[in-house]
Amino acid sequence: MLRMFRTINGQVEQIQKPENGSWLCLSAPTDVELANVSMETGIDLADLRAPLDDEERSRVDVEDDYTMIIVDIPTVEERGGRDWYETIPLSIIITQSAIITVCMQDTPVLHPFMEGTIRGFNTYMKTRFILQILYRNATMYLRYLRIIDRESDKLELKLRHSMQNREILMLLELSKTLVYFTTSLKSNEIVMEKLTTLPRLKQYPEDEDLLDDVITENKQAIEMANIYSGVLANMTDAFASIVSNNLNNVMRIFTIISITLSIPTLIFSMYGMNFQEGMLGMPLTDKPWGFAVIIGISLVLSAIVTWFLTRSRMFK
Incomplete structure (x- = not known):
């Protein structure tokens, strides 16, 4: 257009x-x-x-x-x-x-x-127009950097209880954006330095303050991009460990459940075995209330094992 x-x-x-x-x-x-x-x-x-x-x-x-x-x-x-x-x-x-x-x-x-x-x-006023575009450009960088900072804060809240990779991948995407921003801002800084010594562009005294503002805004954007990039890098590493710890907690619960269920499974498996006639059978098999007693014993043993595992240092 x-x-x-x-x-x-x-x-x-x-x-x-x-x-x-x-x-x-x-x-x-x-x-x-x-x-x-x-x-x-x-x-x-x-x-x-x-x-x-x-x-x-x-x-x-x-x-x-x-x-x-x-x-x-x-x-x-x-x-x-x-x-x-x-x-x-x-x-x-x-x-x-x-x-x-x-x-x-x-x-x-x-x-x-x-x-x-x-x-x-x-x-x-061509020289002033160029400086105004560069100043507007630097302020746009600062604006987007603040938006990225707010986005990272929202992701931080989600990551506190997250076990998925989606949020971490979004953090990595923001980190990549900050790298692009930093590289571009440093390249723009070199261009500004060349403009200050370019004889073809007329330097007017009234534009000196604007040029100083442009350089200051660009340097501030570079500093903000570097700070946010470092923060995001540390945050990504920290929350990668948090996700791993959350996964370990889930596996700890599943391990306790599987060990607890193995107790009644073992007892019922033994009582389900076939014995030859004339041999001594399993305890309480000849009692009318034996089935209820065996179930009670299985539940008690499972409760004891669960209590022990939840307080064991191996599962903390």
Whole structure:
């Protein structure tokens, strides 16, 4: 999808044709849209296609007529009825007359710019626009990191009495997400360092505070991702042991039950044996109340064995 915007009288408005100082937003673009933008702006088609590869690395490329900045942004993917988080590339291309953003999907990072809710946003101010996108990107990372932290707390409550692998696998999935976040944030940090020394981008004094905020937010996101990653790793190991202990408790109960039931089984098996005539039979077999006595003895012996096993150190 190709959408074009331009700041007119302080308001962000959507336009139909590219103009000087406009913003061209390509979200999940078609080949026709990419070809048209390439012809209109003179940008190499390969550079426009670069962020459509989800394995594309963050970098800054300086060409003769334009500068391309690729950063990783967070995104949400629904799998199995749950939201999972990953990172995808976003390309920001600056030319003399316009700024172009390219992404493989419609990202919420850019929605506030389209809606005009970002304070001080102006399509003519390219350097500030880049910094505002990077700041918005860092805040999105922080937002998703807090959501991941809350998800891990919910999983912790479920894992306290769980004997299934589902919750642990979800913890491992969150840990993998944090690794992706950390790697992407560190790559973005390198891109920011290059931007501060890039002579083609004009550095305005009023944007210095914004640049400091961007770097601070990105570093905070890196620290949070590292902390949450360490916590999840320890939590996964701890609850893997808890699941194993819960399973051992179940096996302990089943062992006690099986040993207890083996007592009456043994007694009734012996009384079920056939004896030759003239030989002394089993005790109480010739008594009318012998059957009830044998059952009583079996129950008493089973109760004694159960009491002993439940208090034995071997089964604690």
